[in-house]
Amino acid sequence: MLFRHPLRSLRHLAMLAFSIWMLTLTAALQQATAQVTTAFFVDMQYKTSNANIQVDAAGGMHLAYDYYESVDANAPTSGVYLYCATACEDGANWSGVMFGEQVNEVQLKLTPAAQPRVLFRSRAIDEDRNDFYYAACDQTCTDPAQWTVTH
Numbered sequence: 001m002l003f004r005h006p007l008r009s010l011r012h013l014a015m016l017a018f019s020i021w022m023l024t025l026t027a028a029l030q031q032a033t034a035q036v037t038t039a040f041f042v043d044m045q046y047k048t049s050n051a052n053i054q055v056d057a058a059g060g061m062h063l064a065y066d067y068y069e070s071v072d073a074n075a076p077t078s079g080v081y082l083y084c085a086t087a088c089e090d091g092a093n094w095s096g097v098m099f100g101e102q103v104n105e106v107q108l109k110l111t112p113a114a115q116p117r118v119l120f121r122s123r124a125i126d127e128d129r130n131d132f133y134y135a136a137c138d139q140t141c142t143d144p145a146q147w148t149v150t151h
Helices: 007-034
Strands: 048-055 061-069 079-084 095-099 105-109 116-123 130-137 147-150
Touching: 048 105, 061 105, 079 105, 079 116, 095 116, 095 147
Parallel strands: none
Antiparallel strands: 048 061, 061 079, 079 095, 105 116, 116 130, 130 147
16 A cells, blocks of 8 residues: 555554653663662751752852741751852851751842841740741851841
8 A cells, every 4th residue: 555544654653653752761761760869858858948048259159048847847947048169059058057946937038248148937935926037147157156136
């Protein structure tokens, strides 16, 4: 038979294209999976929330987040600020400070001079409300003593 039904040929072409696409996707996924060597999450032990990241003009990375772990009574409940100057893919290059207790929201902003400002919300102790805090640091911000926290 010299001529085939056009719908039948189209179906064969579609099946061929799908097969090629699946082979390409499978190969790409295997390659991507093999190249991933670092952790995706900030903390592999406890759940975190409200992550904010900023990159300063020098390429330094600033990260703020809070812990979200309603099941584990021993889990931290603070807000966190971390900084990394270079080679940030290595977890050992990150250091920082923890803020407050019962923190349930964190926001991070950098000044034009790359000084971190953190707004965090914390559950008020013995009351059914939230308290808000503003934390600022102008230098050596991985040292807790360099931060000023205003309620």
